[in-house]
Amino acid sequence: MVVILTLSATHLSQSQAATDDPVVTQAEESPQNWPTHGRTYNEHRYSPLNQINTETIGRLKLAWSSNFDTNRGQEGTPLVVNGILYATTNWSKVRAYDGASGKLLWSYDPQVPGPSAVRGCCDTVNRGAAYWNGKIFVGTFDNRLIALDAKTGHKIWEVDTIPKDAWLGDIRSYITDGAPRVAKGVVMIGNGGAEFGARGFVSGFDAETGALKWRFYTTPNRSNQPDHAASDAPLMTMAYRTWGPHGAWIHSGGGGTVWDSIVYDPQTDLVYLGVGNGSPWNYKQRSDGIGDNLFLGSIVAIRPETGEYVWHFQETPQDQWDYTSTQHIMTADLEINGKKRHVLLHAPKNGFFYIIDAQTGEFITARNYVPVNWAKDIDPVTGRPNIVPDALYSLTGKPWAGLPGDLGGHNFAAMSYSAQTGLVYIPAQQIPMVFTPDAQPLKHKGLNLGISMQGLPDDPAIRDGFLKTLTGWLIAWDPKQQKEIFRVDHKGPWNGGLLSTGGNLIFQGLANGEFHAYDARNGADLFNFNAQSGIIAPPISYEVNGKQYIAVETGWGGIYPLLMGRTALSSGWTVNHSRLLVFALDGTAELPPQNDRGMIPVKPPEQFDAQQAAAGYQLYETFCQVCHGDNALSGGVLPDLRWSGAIHHMAGFQNVVGRGALTAYGMARFDDILSRQDIEKIRQFLIKRANETYAREVAARANPQNIPQGRAITE
Numbered sequence: 001m002v003v004i005l006t007l008s009a010t011h012l013s014q015s016q017a018a019t020d021d022p023v024v025t026q027a028e029e030s031p032q033n034w035p036t037h038g039r040t041y042n043e044h045r046y047s048p049l050n051q052i053n054t055e056t057i058g059r060l061k062l063a064w065s066s067n068f069d070t071n072r073g074q075e076g077t078p079l080v081v082n083g084i085l086y087a088t089t090n091w092s093k094v095r096a097y098d099g100a101s102g103k104l105l106w107s108y109d110p111q112v113p114g115p116s117a118v119r120g121c122c123d124t125v126n127r128g129a130a131y132w133n134g135k136i137f138v139g140t141f142d143n144r145l146i147a148l149d150a151k152t153g154h155k156i157w158e159v160d161t162i163p164k165d166a167w168l169g170d171i172r173s174y175i176t177d178g179a180p181r182v183a184k185g186v187v188m189i190g191n192g193g194a195e196f197g198a199r200g201f202v203s204g205f206d207a208e209t210g211a212l213k214w215r216f217y218t219t220p221n222r223s224n225q226p227d228h229a230a231s232d233a234p235l236m237t238m239a240y241r242t243w244g245p246h247g248a249w250i251h252s253g254g255g256g257t258v259w260d261s262i263v264y265d266p267q268t269d270l271v272y273l274g275v276g277n278g279s280p281w282n283y284k285q286r287s288d289g290i291g292d293n294l295f296l297g298s299i300v301a302i303r304p305e306t307g308e309y310v311w312h313f314q315e316t317p318q319d320q321w322d323y324t325s326t327q328h329i330m331t332a333d334l335e336i337n338g339k340k341r342h343v344l345l346h347a348p349k350n351g352f353f354y355i356i357d358a359q360t361g362e363f364i365t366a367r368n369y370v371p372v373n374w375a376k377d378i379d380p381v382t383g384r385p386n387i388v389p390d391a392l393y394s395l396t397g398k399p400w401a402g403l404p405g406d407l408g409g410h411n412f413a414a415m416s417y418s419a420q421t422g423l424v425y426i427p428a429q430q431i432p433m434v435f436t437p438d439a440q441p442l443k444h445k446g447l448n449l450g451i452s453m454q455g456l457p458d459d460p461a462i463r464d465g466f467l468k469t470l471t472g473w474l475i476a477w478d479p480k481q482q483k484e485i486f487r488v489d490h491k492g493p494w495n496g497g498l499l500s501t502g503g504n505l506i507f508q509g510l511a512n513g514e515f516h517a518y519d520a521r522n523g524a525d526l527f528n529f530n531a532q533s534g535i536i537a538p539p540i541s542y543e544v545n546g547k548q549y550i551a552v553e554t555g556w557g558g559i560y561p562l563l564m565g566r567t568a569l570s571s572g573w574t575v576n577h578s579r580l581l582v583f584a585l586d587g588t589a590e591l592p593p594q595n596d597r598g599m600i601p602v603k604p605p606e607q608f609d610a611q612q613a614a615a616g617y618q619l620y621e622t623f624c625q626v627c628h629g630d631n632a633l634s635g636g637v638l639p640d641l642r643w644s645g646a647i648h649h650m651a652g653f654q655n656v657v658g659r660g661a662l663t664a665y666g667m668a669r670f671d672d673i674l675s676r677q678d679i680e681k682i683r684q685f686l687i688k689r690a691n692e693t694y695a696r697e698v699a700a701r702a703n704p705q706n707i708p709q710g711r712a713i714t715e
């Protein structure tokens with residue numbers, strides 16, 4: 001009898017622990033922790049801690065730092081639970097530190113295979129882990145969801161999140177880089193891949209066992225059959241008829257990947273999914289120019305325990321601009337027009353700031369937070385954009401210069417909301433994009449966008465003109481008035497995410513490697529630290545033994561420098577140094593001496609075949625540009641191929657590009673899609689570009705620092 005009683009008591013506490021973890025669900029009451037992606041379920045990224053404040057900020061110094069072993073883009077939000085800091089890094093690795101001393105307690109490497117790098121658009125980044133009931137959950141770039149013991153880093157369970165037998169289109173180019181979220185004992189994770197060909201979905205797994213609980217697809221099944229998933233009813237009765245039944249989506253899967261924001265709201269008991277763009281981008285090609293294509297560019301609300309559909313709101317119908325709605329979603333209680341409302345706050349890529357009723361999905365208001373030219377405005381009643389006809393480039397067949405561009409008015413960099421100031425802080429940007437329709441047949445590897453991937457010509461006038469349009473701002477936005485209150489002008493776009501604190505401060509790392517604190521009330525610049533590498537990650541704050549800390553990952557990367565190359569360095573020269581930096585009042589640590597030389601120009605072979613090089617340019621822009629930069633100018637993260645030893649010898653280049661000699665480092669092998677002749681054309685193009693630019697690069701470095709300066713940075 002006694003035994004049975006003990007057993008059932010244990011059982012009871014286990015099952016309670018599984019569906020509730022006060023560390024997460026009552027995070028409001030523990031300001032010392034940062035236990036979920038946005039600190040609290042409302043995703044405000046606000047820390048009430050106020051030891052570091054507008055008065056004491058002058059004493060803020062580096063307390064400790066730790067080098068990562070992956071010098072690529074770092075986008076992670078560290079978690080902190082009871083003094084232990086859990087950071088995720090590029091290649092989906094996890095590290096646990098003593099939050100006060102910086103001592104590394106354990107590290108975990110999921111051994112993501114190098115070749116998976118090429119299945120995603122945007123660097124092998126990772127945005128963070130989730131914590132629940134003594135476990136750390138991480139999604140890996142090769143789509144596993146792994147539960148680790150938070151104390152030891154030992155693996156408890158692992159699942160493949162991609163179902164083998166489901167209809168996912170023919171290309172199935174999945175990657176996972178978003179942070180999982182946990183609610184009511186269910187771990188939720190989505191994926192990316194819509195630029196290549198993927199059907200978006202989110203899965204919910206039992207946090208204790210890893211057993212699949214539900215799956216929700218965001219685009220219809222091509223034959224309108226049930227997937228035997230939570231999404232069956234809304235897809236079959238509502239979404240399918242918003243797609244052209246014969247468009248290219250029936251091969252690509254349609255897109256709609258949920259690669260970043262997944263938010264649980266305890267007040268409504270709903271989970272909000274931020275759904276991504278169409279695949280291919282070209283709407284005419286994707287859907288025969290028919291329909292709104294649900295649930296692309298939408299927020300979809302579902303139930304955490306079952307995945308059951310509750311409501312959706314589509315922000316970008318007929319998407320053809322990569323206008324994802326995956327961006328950071330927050331919940332908040334605001335008084336709007338004299339009425340208290342529980343709402344979602346959202347600044348998706350499309351440039352409008354939306355306020356939506358959290359319970360019903362009812363549209364409340366939207367106003368552009370950056371310059372916008374694709375839509376005249378948003379209909380105040382329906383919330384539907386009044387799209388400018390020329391913006392529908394896939395229908396007109398004519399190139400169109402879009403604002404925002406494909407990288408959005410705001411991308412993955414997290415926002416922050418301070419209830420103290422009532423302001424939402426948006427890491428906003430302007431990176432225009434010319435969309436030129438080109439409906440090539442879908443490939444099974446490489447970008448499948450249905451638009452031309454031609455980049456900028458190497459013409460100083462055109463490059464300078466484009467550079468002038470590149471901007472970045474920290475925008476302080478009053479959601480009640482839907483109005484900008486102040487802004488901080490940055491040197492360029494692609495800056496880090498935001499943190500606001502009870503000390504009336506906002507913290508942000510910048511593309512040029514500076515880490516700043518600003519006054520949350522007026523934007524006054526109160527702190528500037530040279531972090532030695534561009535920052536794209538969001539800071540957090542926590543407390544151990546009565547001391548407040550600010551932590552941020554450094555490491556320049558993400559899609560912008562990979563794709564745009566040197567143009568992306570418009571904020572200043574930066575080299576990737578991937579680290580965790582932790583600050584406190586009166587800290588005494590220092591960074592090692594700065595090394596900013598990056599990839600040094602190497603004299604290229606002198607001869608090349610001009611005709612082959614010209615053909616090689618097109619191939620390069622289709623297959624290589626997305627990582628090594630437009631027109632063979634690297635953006636400071638992955639190797640600059642002009643200076644690579646591999647271009648000196650035909651056989652060596654074939655080994656790397658064709659046969660995969662460097663797959664362990666994330667360089668794909670292309671012999672399944674490129675012939676030996678094609679690969680040689682790319683080599684000829686690289687030799688040509690190296691010859692065209694060698695002298696000017698050497699001249700640009702003729703200074704004591706030995707780094708390009710001024711205008712030479714972006715050449």
Ligand SMILES: O=C(O)c1cc(C(=O)O)c2c(n1)C(=O)C(=O)c1cc(C(=O)O)[nH]c1-2
Nearest residue numbers: 122177192193194195257259276407558559
């Ligand atoms: O459509 C997709 O599946 C998808 C995935 C991802 C991703 O998972 O990183 C990005 C995007 N799209 C995207 O459009 C985008 O601008 C982007 C930027 C980044 C990044 O980490 O730098 N990822 C992504």
Ligand SMILES: [Ca+2]
Nearest residue numbers: 194195277322
């Ligand atoms: Ca995308």
